[in-house]
Amino acid sequence: MRWQALTTPGQAAQHAIPINFIGTTRVTEPDPLLERLLAKDETAFKALVRRHHGMMVSVARSFVGSHAIAEEVAQDTWLAVIDGLPRFEGRSTLKNWIFAILANKARTRAEREGRIPNFAAVDGDPPETVDPNGFAPDGSWAVPPVAWEELDPERIVAGRQLMAHAADLLDGLPAAQRSVVVLRDFEGLEPEDARRILGVSEANQRVLLHRGRSRIRNGLMALLARSPGQGHNARQRSISKKVNNDGNAGPRDVTLY
Amino acid sequence: MLTCREVTELAGDHLDRESCTGAGLQVQLHLALCPPCRLFVHQLARTVELVRRVEGPAPDPETEGRLxxxxxxxAECQPQPLSEPLSVMPDAPDPSPSSGTPIPRG
Incomplete structure (x- = not known):
């Protein structure tokens, strides 16, 4: 039905899509991916869709009321991208342009649903980045952070790649935080571009970004602390190894909590 | 001088180099003297690196195929407008009465 709906005559002319959306990112060199897309390279388009589609749905979800609608918005955006590519002047990055279209469509859809996306809201989120119990009354660390071992994204932690855990933590963020973290850290958009696309103030974007990142960091911390041989156990494991290397009895894979 | 607790709240700006004066300089001064806060900022930076490398959920095969x-x-029909190529899609599902509402354009 989404496909049929798009064939409605005259709709294309009604687009408020910022075909010439200009982000703050200055495009000084030709984008090889864009050139491949303009050359009708299907492989390039498939790679583009696989890289961004899931995160587009995630960002759209911040505006609209359900995952299904967010999925529709993302698919609709891709069709607009296909339509607009020949006229895309490359004055912003491709990512900026795609997400600007997405946000436009999501905002329109939200309005139709009577929803008002609120990127200022931090309701239910504790104002502190770190659990206040982790600090002494004078503001110094009472429970200082413990060192992680090197965070290899492909490392298996609790049976899954660390990167998969990070993806889950990202997905579990409150909607507004998630959208900002996706645009800034996953997509790598400049602050001003992300701010304009989401329609969020500079101050709110900074708060949302920091809280989102901190939540993911705290989640990783909890995960690594639970995982044998990582987090706060790392030091203990190294002691255990040393004991083994010294020839003393003791299991190599001992788990110390 | 800033407290560690205050530094954790300003760490994001420090990471993004968005604060090079005033509080930013105070954060830098604090970090120079405080290993636990340096560790916190380092972990935040590693978190950002990890998020950058996350793989987003792939579209389902049906969606990908349609796109x-x-x-x-x-590509075959350009430079004609989008409405033409889509209308000739052989397997475009028929709109049902309940779901045929056109998607509003952004």
Whole structure:
């Protein structure tokens, strides 16, 4: 039905899509991916869709009321991208342009649903980045952070790649935080571009970004602390190894909590 | 001088180099003297690196197939507008009465 709906005559002319959306990112060199897309390279388009589609749905979800609608918005955006590519002047990055279209469509859809996306809201989120119990009354660390071992994204932690855990933590963020973290850290958009696309103030974007990142960091911390041989156990494991290397009895894979 | 607790709240700006004066300099001064806060900022930076490398959920095969078909159709029909290639899609599902509402354009 989404496909049929798009064939409605005259709709294309009604687009408020910022075909010439200009982000703050200055495009000084030709984008090889864009050139491949303009050359009708299907492989390039498939790679583009696989890289961004899931995160587009995630960002759209911040505006609209359900995952299904967010999925529709993302698919609709891709069709607009296909339509607009020949006229895309490359004055912003491709990512900026795609997400600007997405946000436009999501905002329109939200309005139709009577929803008002609120990127200022931090309701239910504790104002502190770190659990206040982790600090002494004078503001110094009472429970200082413990060192992680090197965070290899492909490392298996609790049976899954660390990167998969990070993806889950990202997905579990409150909607507004998630959208900002996706645009800034996953997509790598400049602050001003992300701010304009989401329609969020500079101050709110900074708060949302920091809280989102901190939540993911705290989640990783909890995960690594639970995982044998990582987090706060790392030091203990190294002691255990040393004991083994010294020839003393003791299991190599001992788990110390 | 800033407290560690205050530094954790300002760490994001420090990471993004968005604060080079005033509080930013105070954060830098604090970090120079405070290993636990340096560790916190380092972990935040590693978190950002990890998020950058996360793989987003892939579209389901049906969706991907339809999008590729639309891309192909548009490529074959350009420079005509989008409505033409989509309308010739052979497997475009018929709109049901309950779901045929056109998607509003952004």
């Amino acid at each position: 590729l078909k639309a891309f192909r159709a548009a």
